[in-house]
Amino acid sequence: xxxxxxxxxxxxxxxxxxxxxxxxxxxxxxxxxxxxxxxxxxxxxxxxxxxxxxxxxxxxxxxxxxxxxxxxxxxxxxxxxxxxxxxxxxxxxxxxxxxxxxxxxxxxxxxxxxxxxxxxx
Numbered sequence: 399x400x401x402x403x404x405x406x407x408x409x410x411x412x413x414x415x416x417x418x419x420x421x422x423x424x425x426x427x428x429x430x431x432x433x434x435x436x437x438x439x440x441x442x443x444x445x446x447x448x449x450x451x452x453x454x455x456x457x458x459x460x461x462x463x464x465x466x467x468x469x470x471x472x473x474x475x476x477x478x479x480x481x482x483x484x485x486x487x488x489x490x491x492x493x494x495x496x497x498x499x500x501x502x503x504x505x506x507x508x509x510x511x512x513x514x515x516x517x518x519x
Contacts, residue, residue, distance in 0.1 A: 411515075441491025444483065450496055451482055 402408045442450065448458060457475065464471045471479065489499045489508050498511045 442493060442496055443491060444486055447486045447489075447491060447496065448482060450500060451485075453478075453482070 403410045445458060449455075460475070461471060461479065463469075470476075485499070488505065489495055490512070492512075492515065495508055495511045495515070499505075499508045502508075
């Protein structure tokens with residue numbers, strides 16, 4: 399990955415469970431000094447995405463109740479939840495991207511924001 403970053407034509411973001419195992423154990427073996435920035439990222443989950451789209455707590459509770467009771471969700475609510483879930487799968491949960499989607503409602507703007515995401519230490 400280091401060589402892709404050095405090349406300059408690519409933005410590189412990597413993640414993986416082995417980063418912590420191999421690089422930060424009792425005896426660090428190889429930590430890519432100058433090429434690694436550790437950040438904690440917390441995306442919105444689907445429920446938070448619903449809140450951002452003005453779905454009320456009472457509606458979320460109705461969905462949870464239907465799920466727990468294994469009963470059908472009212473048709474209009476089910477249709478809206480399917481739409482929102484599809485949007486969530488495309489937009490993702492990164493707060494800035496979600497805000498862009500909510501403000502513009504344009505997937506081309508969302509894609510542009512996703513491609514231009516930068517990690518700032």
